[in-house]
Amino acid sequence: MIDIDGSYGEGGGQILRTALAFSAIFNVPIEVHHIRAGRKNPGLQPQHLKGVEALARITEAQTKGVKIGSEKITFLPKRIIPGDYQFEVGTAGSVTLVLQALLPPLCLAQEGSRITLVGGTHVQWSPPFHYLKEVLFPTLHSIGISVEATIERWGWYPKGGGILHVEIQPAHEIKAISLIDRGTIKKIRGLSATSYLPKHVAERQRDYAIREVAKELKLEPEIVVLHNTPSNSTGSFFFLVAESEKAIAGFSSLGERGKPAEEVAKEAVNSLRDYLGSEGCIDPHLADQLIPFMAFAKGISSFTTTRITEHLLSNLWVVQHFSEVKISQWGEKGGVGKIEIFNG
Numbered sequence: 001m002i003d004i005d006g007s008y009g010e011g012g013g014q015i016l017r018t019a020l021a022f023s024a025i026f027n028v029p030i031e032v033h034h035i036r037a038g039r040k041n042p043g044l045q046p047q048h049l050k051g052v053e054a055l056a057r058i059t060e061a062q063t064k065g066v067k068i069g070s071e072k073i074t075f076l077p078k079r080i081i082p083g084d085y086q087f088e089v090g091t092a093g094s095v096t097l098v099l100q101a102l103l104p105p106l107c108l109a110q111e112g113s114r115i116t117l118v119g120g121t122h123v124q125w126s127p128p129f130h131y132l133k134e135v136l137f138p139t140l141h142s143i144g145i146s147v148e149a150t151i152e153r154w155g156w157y158p159k160g161g162g163i164l165h166v167e168i169q170p171a172h173e174i175k176a177i178s179l180i181d182r183g184t185i186k187k188i189r190g191l192s193a194t195s196y197l198p199k200h201v202a203e204r205q206r207d208y209a210i211r212e213v214a215k216e217l218k219l220e221p222e223i224v225v226l227h228n229t230p231s232n233s234t235g236s237f238f239f240l241v242a243e244s245e246k247a248i249a250g251f252s253s254l255g256e257r258g259k260p261a262e263e264v265a266k267e268a269v270n271s272l273r274d275y276l277g278s279e280g281c282i283d284p285h286l287a288d289q290l291i292p293f294m295a296f297a298k299g300i301s302s303f304t305t306t307r308i309t310e311h312l313l314s315n316l317w318v319v320q321h322f323s324e325v326k327i328s329q330w331g332e333k334g335g336v337g338k339i340e341i342f343n344g
Contacts, residue, residue, distance in 0.1 A: 002321050004032040006071070009317065010310040011038025013048050017101040018292055018315050020052060020075060022322040024059045024105040025296075029076040036071070043069040047093035047119070047126075051101045054087045058106065058113075082109040082170070089119030092160035094126035099166060104292045106168045107145050113168045121155040121162035122237045127285060128252050129164060130191060130239050135250040136289055139282075143175045143297060154195055156235030174296045179303035180338075182281040183245025188213055188221035188272070190240040192265070194255075195231040202227055204261035205238045212269045213240075217276070236261070240268045242275065249275055249283040280306035280336050287339070291315040294341045295325050301341045308337035 004019045016032055023030045036042045044052070044067065052066050052073060059077035066073055089095055095117035106113045122128040127136070129151050137147045146169035155162020192205040206223045214220045221240065236255030241248060253267035275283055281304045282290075288311035294301040305312070308331050316327055316339070323343075331337025 001029045001031055004030055004318065004321060005034055006032050007034035007037035009038075009314045012036060012310070012314070013097065014288070014311045014314045015318055016048060017051055017097065018318040019321070020055045021101050021104040021292060022318065023075055024055055024061075024077045024080055025108055026322050027077055027079065028322070029074065031072070031074050033072040035073065043071040044073070045093070046090050047097050050087055050089045050093065050119075051098045054085070054098055055101055055105070058083075058085065058102065080105045080109045082106060082111040082113040084114045086116040087118070089117070090160070092120035092123050092155060092157040094123050095119040095121060095155070095162065095164055096129060096132055097126045099132070099164075100289065103147065103168065107147070107171045108296065109170055111170055115166045115168070117164045117166065119155055119162060120157060120160045121151060121164060122235065122254060123155070123157045123160075124254060127289070128237065128239065130237075131250045131252060131285065134239075134241050135248050135283075135286055138248055139286060139290065140293060143177050143293065144173050145171045145293060152230070154193075154229045154231040154235065156195065156231055156233050159233040161232040174293060174298075176297045176299040176301045177290075177294065177303070178301070179247055179281045181304075182247040185217070185219070185242055185244050185276065187243040188217065188219050188240060189243070190221055190223040190238070190268075191226065192223055192238050193226040193229050194236040195229045196234040197236055199227050201236055201255070201261045205236065205265040208262045208265040209238070209240065209269055212266075213272070216273065236264060238265050238268050240272050242272060247281050249286065251275065251283070275306050278306035278336055280304045282306075284309045284312070288312040288315050291319060291339075291341075295319045295323050295343065297341075298343055301343075302339065304336065304338045306336060308333050308335060312339070
């Protein structure tokens with residue numbers, strides 16, 4: 001049994017998700033203790049609980065300690081079982097974080113799977129659905145992993161209730177990837193979306209971004225406006241995608257009560273500005289999300305990123321508990337860095 005200290009680094013849920021995914025793939029039992037010790041409300045919260053339950057279901061795993069607030073669990077998987085599944089996180093618990101844990105084992109299964117996820121699709125502290133669809137999934141496709149997803153209903157905080165449909169095909173081979181130099185920026189595009197808010201909110205988000213991006217980059221972004229996206233509650237979302245010669249990067253922001261539409265757009269624009277002003281190839285969020293897949297690519301995979309994050313370092317740390325891949329790191333937390341993984 002592999003022992004995982006959930007208090008490592010920032011002590012967040014990323015350690016738990018990656019450890020569960022690798023436990024399923026390598027078919028080895030794990031014990032995770034001090035779960036989310038670095039958070040104000042430590043232990044399993046609804047989205048973490050659902051992640052454990054979902055992985056237990058697809059692997060016929062035996063578990064201990066799986067309940068809300070638990071800071072220690074045991075997970076003993078049997079085998080990965082592809083198929084049709086539905087998982088409901090409840091309220092606005094993030095469905096994309098649950099999907100993070102499910103993707104690596106299911107894409108390495110012998111057959112394809114279809115998953116329906118119900119909960120929060122665009123909520124704080126988690127990748128929004130559109131980041132996965134527009135940035136992560138296309139990048140995974142380039143290394144041989146096929147994932148398609150659609151959104152039926154948007155899930156905002158606090159009611160959630162969003163619905164995603166995801167199709168995962170088996171990856172016969174995961175190819176090595178090299179994302180070192182992004183090259184020239186070819187296109188900036190985006191999405192401004194709202195539910196149950198006045199029409200001008202989404203338009204003001206769009207207009208602010210067009211002005212600022214055009215002023216700095218001499219490029220006019222193509223931004224789609226969606227009014228009254230289907231949902232259970234009010235919400236607003238703004239998203240920018242930077243397409244360069246060799247990489248895709250994404251930057252998002254969420255509205256909240258009392259927050260002007262221009263401020264929502266400004267957050268995403270500022271993140272884009274920081275990215276373009278740095279030498280790294282991929283954005284910080286893609287960096288940590290690629291690690292679990294790169295660990296299974298034969299040969300040398302590498303990338304440079306505009307910022308080394310705690311999530312990235314946590315994923316590298318967990319991978320080394322399960323795999324003998326050689327990991328090299330250049331750069332320090334918070335700064336530009338390069339990661340290289342050799343799987344011989």
